[in-house]
Amino acid sequence: MPGMLDSLLDVGCAAAATRGLMRMTGNPRFAWDCRRRLLEGWAETVLGVDAADLAAKRNAPIAEEGALTDRHLDSEALERLASAYETMIADADREIPDDPMQQLIVASRAVYGSWMSDKACAYRRLHGLDSLKGTAVTVQAMAYGNKGTGSGAGVALFP
Numbered sequence: 001m002p003g004m005l006d007s008l009l010d011v012g013c014a015a016a017a018t019r020g021l022m023r024m025t026g027n028p029r030f031a032w033d034c035r036r037r038l039l040e041g042w043a044e045t046v047l048g049v050d051a052a053d054l055a056a057k058r059n060a061p062i063a064e065e066g067a068l069t070d071r072h073l074d075s076e077a078l079e080r081l082a083s084a085y086e087t088m089i090a091d092a093d094r095e096i097p098d099d100p101m102q103q104l105i106v107a108s109r110a111v112y113g114s115w116m117s118d119k120a121c122a123y124r125r126l127h128g129l130d131s132l133k134g135t136a137v138t139v140q141a142m143a144y145g146n147k148g149t150g151s152g153a154g155v156a157l158f159p
Contacts, residue, residue: 004119004120004124005111005114005115005117005120005135006045006111006114006117007041007045007111008038008041008045008046008107008111009034009038010034010035010037010041011038011100011103011104011107011139012038012100012103012104013034013035014098014100014103015035015098016098017100018031018032018034018035019031021034028075028079029075029078031075032075032078032079032081032082033070033078035078035082036078036081036082036085038096038103039082039085039086039089039096040054040058040085042089042096042103042107043085043088043089045107045110045114046096046106046107046110047089047092047094049092053088054088057084057085057088058081060084061077061078061080061081064077065077104139108137108139111137112135112137
């Protein structure tokens with residue numbers, strides 16, 4: 001049921017992992033994009049930060065750089081955006097764990113919690129699935145759908 005439950009990208013992309021991705025790939029833009037995706041998703045899904053507030057933070061460097069979208073931001077702009085998200089999280093007296101396993105546990109709980117969101121309840125009602133009692137969380141190795149046209153990740157559902 002794609003889109004029914006919340007999801008988080010790049011869980012485990014702590015500060016140390018971001019530096020490691022830079023060293024491993026030689027691509028700081030890619031590494032900072034992974035970090036900002038985690039922070040953005042974490043703020044919205046785990047911490048409940050309003051999506052409009054996150055969009056405003058994301059749109060600021062897009063406007064400053066004259067970029068079309070966040071896909072057109074360079075590594076320095078993405079680093080500043082990640083820092084802005086970190087500040088937003090800290091200013092709300094919240095945090096994101098540095099430990100990847102702790103991130104996974106907290107993220108999984110947030111996804112499970114989205115089972116009763118308005119969106120998920122409406123989806124089940126519209127599709128005659130009101131009798132379903134729960135869900136599962138899928139943890140997938142990072143496939144880096146943001147690394148270029150030759151990368152991606154997705155879900156296939158079969159009847």
